[in-house]
Amino acid sequence: MEFTIGGRLEIRITPADVGKRVSVRRLLQDGPQGPKFTDTVGVLTSWDNGVLSVTPKSGESVRIVESSLVAGKTVPSAPPRRRGPAASFGELAAVCARAWQPVESEPLGDWLLRAAGGFTRRANSVLPLGDPGVPLDAALARVRQWYAERELPARIQTATGAEGTQEGLCAALEERGWRREVTAQVRIAALAPIGDLAAEVSRVRLSRTAEPAWLSRYQRFETPGPEVPAVLGSGPSVWFATVPGDAGDAAPAAIGRCVVDGRWAGFMAVEVAPEHRRRGLATAVMTALARQAMDEGASASWLQVEAENEGARALYDGMGFSTHHRYHHFRPA
Missing domain, CATH: 2.30.30 (SH3 type barrels.)
Structure with a gap:
């Protein structure tokens, strides 16, 4: 430097x-x-x-x-990426939001307050893509009130690391006592190389709905409430992938979800049972979903992975994914 x-x-x-x-x-x-x-x-x-x-x-x-x-x-505001499709933060943020929609929402200026009974931070946090239309302190007071009325913690999802992201809002939240709960990377890649992987896809079954077997492998709840299928089923074109387990297994060996939205295919909920890991099942799930997305005209892909998930990051590195930006969930201390 x-x-x-x-x-x-x-x-x-x-x-x-x-x-x-x-x-x-x-x-x-x-x-x-x-x-x-x-x-x-x-x-x-x-x-x-x-x-x-x-x-x-x-x-x-x-x-x-x-x-x-x-x-x-x-220094330059947006260092050039080494690989991956071109994408602005605004375009990608909108695509990600459409792939994981809340059960209820309310605008606050250009902010969107989202709730889904507490199922995932993404569906139960504010998406602040612009000006709330009121001073920041008044906006934060409204956010606290809105989530308190639903007996949910107040959270705001922010982004950093790309041109047009929200470093200023992050700093303003910290100054007011809000703290980060989690940080995740939003990664992007060309879709064709994923669809061309030499993966064993014959066992992968695709469905339009999150069936009970699929839900039994998805480790995000104990008993799914009505908000779970509502959120999982949201998006322009949604696909669920399932790899059956061995004979007698109650839950699948692996699952995944993909939302096709124009040129974008978003991968989510890729999970493999511990006893079936390191057998290429995650790759097979993503390859099968990528081929379906390409049949619908998609050419680029995105996913979100927590910064501390080293195993998943290594898998996605090998598929050509690179970090576009990071997102964070802030909550009052």
Whole structure:
């Protein structure tokens, strides 16, 4: 990371650069063995009273005392991706939302309050794609009230790491005592290479509905309420994949879900029973679903994976998926 001009470290950012992506270096300590520095890259979300706030892709803001800065500069807002289809944040956010719809919703300006009886954070959180139409504190008060009326925790889903994402909102939520519960990566890839994988798809059965056997493998609830099939069945063109278990097994060996929406195919709920893992079943499920999506005209794919799920990330790396942006769920402390 280069900060120098003619061998000198320079600070080339000012409060006027708030809202831009920056790279800064600051002094951590200056001890007997020499100074120690650390670098931060992210969106400059505030610069007040001698303190900077920089929000990186992780979504967790870093506060930096101005006097500790030794170098800083603005950098391109959206580094080029190495692979994958072209997609804007706005397009992808809308596609992801259509693939996992709530049971009830209410607009708040450009925000959308969503609820589904508590089934998954995605269906029970605010989607803030724009201006709420009122000051932020008033919007947050309405959010708390709306979810309290439904006996649900108030959550807001934000995104970071791409052009047009919501680093500023993340920082504003943190300043008001909201904290991240979870971070996930939104990954994208070309669809044809997944459909062309040499996977054993003969055992994969496709259905338009989440049948009881499929639900018995889906590990997101104890007893499914009416909101579960409503959310799972939402989307423009929904497919469920099932790999039957061995003789006598009550639950399938593997399952998956795909929503086809124009050029996009979204993969969700890919799960394999522990005793059937490392047999290529997850790949077979995704390949079968990818071929069905291509038959409907899709050419690009997306999925969401929690940042800490190393096994799933390794699988998706091998299929050509790369991270487009990250999303976070914030909740009041």
